Amino acid sequence: MRFTRDLHSYSRTRITALGAIIVLAFLALSAIGVVGAYEGPIQAAAQGAAPAQEGSGPEANLPFLFAVYIVTWASFFAYVFYVSRRQRELQNEIRDLKRALEERDSQDS
């Protein structure tokens, strides 16, 4: 089936790309030593002590908050974009089907 084949190949591309990005991200993080490289503040936090903060002042960590906001909304917008694109592809499929049915009807008659 063309439709099934297209759908599967599209999913494969998407999932393979996602997997590759994750593996590369972990490799990059491991290479620069940020994955599990720092134990001190974590142990302090586990013992109930005040956790460490980068920088000082009330707005010291504002970029991190900004990053969370951006990543969250960029992800949702990307997903909505993907869904709307699938919707367009389905509409094209329906149009092709209608055309095929009309051709079949005309051959039958």
Place this chain on the structure above:
Amino acid sequence: MAQSATVPIPATGPVRRTAGDLLLIGSALLMALTLYLVYMWVPTEQNLGVSQRIFYFHVPLGWIGMISIMVVAVASIMHLVTGRQKWDDLAYSTAEIGIIFASLILVTGAIWGKPVWGVWWTWDAKLTTTLVLWFIYVGYLMVRAYGPAGTQGKRFASVIALIGAIDAPIIYKATDWWRSAHPERNVPSDLNEKMLLTLMVSVLAFTVLYVYLLMERYSLRRSESDLDEIHQRFA
């Protein structure tokens, strides 16, 4: 032509469209309110500073990520029991949205971990079990993409979803069962009233957004299944 009269016609009913529109508007309004509360109203936590406000995004994403895998599991069980396509469509749609939420839990957690713990990632019990959940979502979708076509592939994926459901309570109890840097409870019992209200509004906003996305994706998935069936019938 008699055959064309029996095929399913992908369509969106007016009730579903109205419900979708209402959910979208409600979600947008609640998100605007959440942003106001997070950035303008709620007090700044003394120890963690501004970075604590990530909490109002991170916790709702975490809850929905876990709820999502439970929905996938329940829909998968229903599909295994009844064999009806609509349950499989629901499971697939939820898994696809669930992986977005699960990814965002990990990413927002890492961004929060850097200023608080000093590292982006550590192999803490809560973080690791959440990563396992993410891999379960990926496994589910990979089986659907690469696995056997037809009912066999759907059954394999359903079993993966059930394994994912087992992971959800483990994530929740991870801080009780293992020594962890992550806060013991997702919502501390001594949380400030304003902080609690902001969190509740944020949870509600993300839940409405989740329901809206699920409704849209499920509708699309149903149409994909119907079209696939039509193609098979007319091939």
